[in-house]
Amino acid sequence: MKRFFQTNVRFSQVFGLLRTFQRQKIFRFQYLGKLLKWCKIDPKMARVVKVNVAPDDSIFTIALHNNRNRREFNRPIDEELERTVSRMISTLNPKKKKPPKKLQKVEGAESVHDEVMANPKISLLDAEEKEISLNCLSIEAWKQTKFLLINDDHYPVLYNPPIISQIKLSSVPLAGMTMYPRLQFRHSTANESKFTWYRTVHKDFSNLVETDNATECAHHDMNLENSSEWNEVGQSQTYTPSVDDIGHRIGLSVTPGNEKYQANKSHCGVQCGKTVSGSVKAGPNMCIFDERHKLINGRCPNDSVRVVCYNILADCYAETDTAKTLLFPYCSNEFMKIDYRIQLLQKELYGYHSDIIFLQEVDRFVFEDYLSPTMSLQNYASIFGNKQQTNEGGSIFYSRDKFRLVSVENKVLRESLQQDDIHDLVGQLLKNNNTFYHRVISRGSCVLVAVLQSVQFPERYLVVANTHLYFHPQAQHIRLIQMEVILNIVNKKVNELQSADRSRNVSYMVCGDLNSKPRTGLVEYMLTGRIPANHADWYSGGIETYHGTDICLSHDMKFISACGIPRYTNYVAGFSGCLDYIFINPEQFEVEKVLPQPDHKLVISETALPSSICSSDHIAQVVDLRWLPCEGRHS
Numbered sequence: 169m170k171r172f173f174q175t176n177v178r179f180s181q182v183f184g185l186l187r188t189f190q191r192q193k194i195f196r197f198q199y200l201g202k203l204l205k206w207c208k209i210d211p212k213m214a215r216v217v218k219v220n221v222a223p224d225d226s227i228f229t230i231a232l233h234n235n236r237n238r239r240e241f242n243r244p245i246d247e248e249l250e251r252t253v254s255r256m257i258s259t260l261n262p263k264k265k266k267p268p269k270k271l272q273k274v275e276g277a278e279s280v281h282d283e284v285m286a287n288p289k290i291s292l293l294d295a296e297e298k299e300i301s302l303n304c305l306s307i308e309a310w311k312q313t314k315f316l317l318i319n320d321d322h323y324p325v326l327y328n329p330p331i332i333s334q335i336k337l338s339s340v341p342l343a344g345m346t347m348y349p350r351l352q353f354r355h356s357t358a359n360e361s362k363f364t365w366y367r368t369v370h371k372d373f374s375n376l377v378e379t380d381n382a383t384e385c386a387h388h389d390m391n392l393e394n395s396s397e398w399n400e401v402g403q404s405q406t407y408t409p410s411v412d413d414i415g416h417r418i419g420l421s422v423t424p425g426n427e428k429y430q431a432n433k434s435h436c437g438v439q440c441g442k443t444v445s446g447s448v449k450a451g452p453n454m455c456i457f458d459e460r461h462k463l464i465n466g467r468c469p470n471d472s473v474r475v476v477c478y479n480i481l482a483d484c485y486a487e488t489d490t491a492k493t494l495l496f497p498y499c500s501n502e503f504m505k506i507d508y509r510i511q512l513l514q515k516e517l518y519g520y521h522s523d524i525i526f527l528q529e530v531d532r533f534v535f536e537d538y539l540s541p542t543m544s545l546q547n548y549a550s551i552f553g554n555k556q557q558t559n560e561g562g563s564i565f566y567s568r569d570k571f572r573l574v575s576v577e578n579k580v581l582r583e584s585l586q587q588d589d590i591h592d593l594v595g596q597l598l599k600n601n602n603t604f605y606h607r608v609i610s611r612g613s614c615v616l617v618a619v620l621q622s623v624q625f626p627e628r629y630l631v632v633a634n635t636h637l638y639f640h641p642q643a644q645h646i647r648l649i650q651m652e653v654i655l656n657i658v659n660k661k662v663n664e665l666q667s668a669d670r671s672r673n674v675s676y677m678v679c680g681d682l683n684s685k686p687r688t689g690l691v692e693y694m695l696t697g698r699i700p701a702n703h704a705d706w707y708s709g710g711i712e713t714y715h716g717t718d719i720c721l722s723h724d725m726k727f728i729s730a731c732g733i734p735r736y737t738n739y740v741a742g743f744s745g746c747l748d749y750i751f752i753n754p755e756q757f758e759v760e761k762v763l764p765q766p767d768h769k770l771v772i773s774e775t776a777l778p779s780s781i782c783s784s785d786h787i788a789q790v791v792d793l794r795w796l797p798c799e800g801r802h803s
Contacts, residue, residue: 216437217325219310220354221245228307230256232316232323233437249309250302253290260288260318291317292325324436330356330424332441337420338507342451345511346408348542349420349443356424358405358541362431364421365402366392371415372447392419392442405545409448418445455512456766456782460790461519463763468523470624472760472794473570475730476522477750479636479681479738479786480513481778482529482560496785498741498775506531509783510538516783518546520763520790524620525565526679526750528636532559539563553578555636556612562634562680564618574619574629581653582609590656594649597719604713608649611638615654615680617661628673628795631661635680637690644705645713647683647690648721654678655723673798675756676725678749681786685745686733694751695729698722727751730791731762740785741776748789756796763790 221228225245230252232239239259243252292300293315300309316323334352341347351358392398398419401407407418423440425431468474483506485491492501502508517525525548530539532554540550547568554561566573585591586609598605615635622628633654637647658676665674684690689705699705699721707714730750737748752759765787771777777785 215321215323217316217323218329218437219313219325219327220331221307221328228310230310232256243306245307247306248302249292249300249304249306252306253292253302257288257290260290288318293317293322326429326435326437328355328426328428329435329438330354330360330426330429330431332356332361332422332424332439335420335422335441335443337418337443337445338511339446340502340505340507341409341413341418341445341448342508342511343409343411343414343448344451345515346406347418347445348406348514348538348545349422350537351422351441351541352537353424356426358545360425360427360431362423362425363403363405364392364400364423365404365407366398366419366421367401367413368417368419369397369399372417392421392444406542411450413448414450415447417447419443420445451511452781454770454781455516456770456777456779457516457519457788460763460766464519464521467521467567467569468792470570472792473524473757474520474522474790474792475677475679475750476517476520476525476788476790477634477679477748478517478526478788479528479748479784480530480534481509481784481786483509483531483534484558484560485529486778495740496776496778499778500780503778503780506534509778510534512781512783514538514542516788517543520788522565522790523567523570524632526632526634527563527565528634528681529560530563532561535563539565549573551576551616551618553614553616555614556580556582558612561614562616562636564616564632564634566618566620568623570623571620571630572623574621576616576618578614578616579657580612580614581650582611582613584657585609585649585653588656590660591653593719593721594652594656597715597717597721598649600716601713604645604709604715607643607709607713608646611646611650613638613650615657617657619661619665625795627671627798628675629665631658631665631674631676633658633676633678633680635678635682637680637683639683642708642710644684644688644690644708645715646709647688648693648699648705651682651690651693652721652723655725659723659725675795676753677730677757678727678751681748683747685747691729691749693721693723694727694749697724697726726753726755728754728759730757730759730793731789734765734787734789736787737789738786739771739777748786750789750791752793757793758796759791760794761792 216233218231218233219228220231227242228245230241230243232241241252241256241259243255292309292313294300294312295314297315300312310325311327313325313327316325331354332351333354334350336350338347353361409418419442421440421442423431424438429435429438486496486504486506486509492504496504530552532552535550535552540552543550543565548565549568550563550565551573552561552563561578585594598608613636615633617631617633620630620632622630635654637650655678658678662674662676665672678694682690689699689703693699701718701720728751730752734746736744737746738744770781774780777787
């Protein structure tokens with residue numbers, strides 16, 4: 169009988185027979201998947217209709233899968249069902265259409281249109297197999313539809329079925345580094361899906377092929393469930409290869425699911441995603457952050473906050489010829505690839521057990537494909553803001569156990585300077601010198617400002633600002649203006665929160681890569697609250713960009729550098745210096761513990777940073793802060 173099914177029976181006949189059995193209560197529909205597998209009929213080829221509706225879209229898609237063929241209908245969201253059905257009949261009717269040439273040459277082959285059938289009669293059936301009226305909104309009708317009936321053929325209808333649109337593993341998985349698959353879902357999430365990890369039975373060091381996008385493994389279509397080739401090794405969302413995995417490839421099968429189509433149940437037409445990694449390699453014996461991790465004992469208590477500030481080196485800069493030949497010629501191309509660096513970065517970030525993380529030079533795709541989904545597994549929420557005219561910017565991650573997000577805003581500094589009325593003093597400073605003004609507004613730097621509310625202490629609000637200022641060594645005057653704009657934005661947000669409710673205790677901090685050494689005017693301005701009109705940094709761009717006024721900058725906010733003044737936070741061949749800061753108000757926070765810098769011998773072990781043991785040319789700044797008592801504090 170099995171041979172009969174494999175050779176002589178069309179799928180439509182099998183399915184029709186099953187439907188007859190079901191009506192007579194002889195056969196349960198959920199057994200269909202098992203029967204398909206027994207008959208060696210690929211569910212991908214099964215007759216099924218998938219209806220996909222994207223949020224806030226003006227059209228929806230009806231995909232008709234008919235054995236090996238697929239027809240797609242894009243229909244307006246406000247169309248009536250009668251019009252939709254009429255259009256489907258018109259498209260499926262093979263009149264005046266010739267069958268494909270390939271099928272004409274095959275003896276006994278039926279054309280695509282013949283298989284759909286001439287003059288099709290189409291109706292939609294609900295769960296009780298009652299026909300749905302054509303006089304209703306099409307999209308509402310499809311929500312209720314259980315089967316699409318074309319003449320006598322039943323097509324199961326999946327409304328917004330779970331779909332994996334991307335699945336990928338690292339081409340160079342490292343032993344000891346957790347593997348986080350790159351996944352993109354539609355109508356599903358990782359938490360609703362089923363994960364199964366596999367490892368090749370035999371070692372294979374020759375399975376890598378170069379592609380345009382990345383180094384990927386060949387043979388993605390191989391059968392991961394084949395016990396002679398693969399062994400199952402895990403069912404969690406992540407997998408950490410061990411030393412025993414070195415030389416083996418890792419495979420992953422993900423069955424997407426949602427509330428309606430659960431991943432642990434078989435649904436005809438719901439396809440799992442499969443991918444295979446490259447061969448597992450040995451990771452570095454010691455990373456630059458390993459000793460630092462040993463000094464951290466889990467999470468901070470509720471009355472403390474651990475903060476990380478880190479420029480992670482954007483991939484869009486690391487992969488340039490300038491980076492490879494001039495900036496980091498000492499670092500092998502193998503260690504500059506994001507596929508390698510992201511594994512070190514993820515392990516480093518998770519090991520700090522932070523409450524708030526400020527990152528700079530974050531590529532949008534790194535944030536969306538890697539950091540945001542993987543940090544979510546550690547119960548972090550995330551926000552991102554990119555610089556103008558680039559796809560990299562800053563991001564903030566905060567622990568959901570400690571904070572909830574009240575508001576967030578990504579401000580492009582030059583736009584704020586031109587549009588917001590809180591910068592009147594800066595406007596006066598710039599109006600006398602067009603050269604200076606145009607140099608300032610030609611920079612796309614931004615600041616990501618978020619308001620966080622403490623979960624344990626709801627009366628506490630924290631205004632945080634994350635930025636990456638203009639880098640040029642002769643642009644101290646531009647960075648002074650940029651910081652003044654940022655302080656105005658933060659101060660306005662603090663005042664708004666306090667004005668809305670006087671019982672609130674509002675704190676603030678400013679973090680980021682400020683591209684300014686400790687003895688520059690910018691750091692002086694942050695610590696003292698004043699920068700005179702004749703400060704040397706106003707002349708850093710040359711006399712032609714001096715503002716030419718007697719206006720000095722001042723602010724009333726209180727700041728100290730929470731991590732002090734390290735010897736360096738950026739170390740490359742030819743330059744080292746302290747550029748990264750976590751500025752806090754000493755009337756609101758007390759510094760409990762500053763994580764020591766890495767051993768200098770590790771930093772220079774491969775000339776400079778980045779290297780095989782460090783993913784960036786910067787060093788993460790990590791500090792534990794304790795909230796000070798609210799009573800008697802200055803706001």
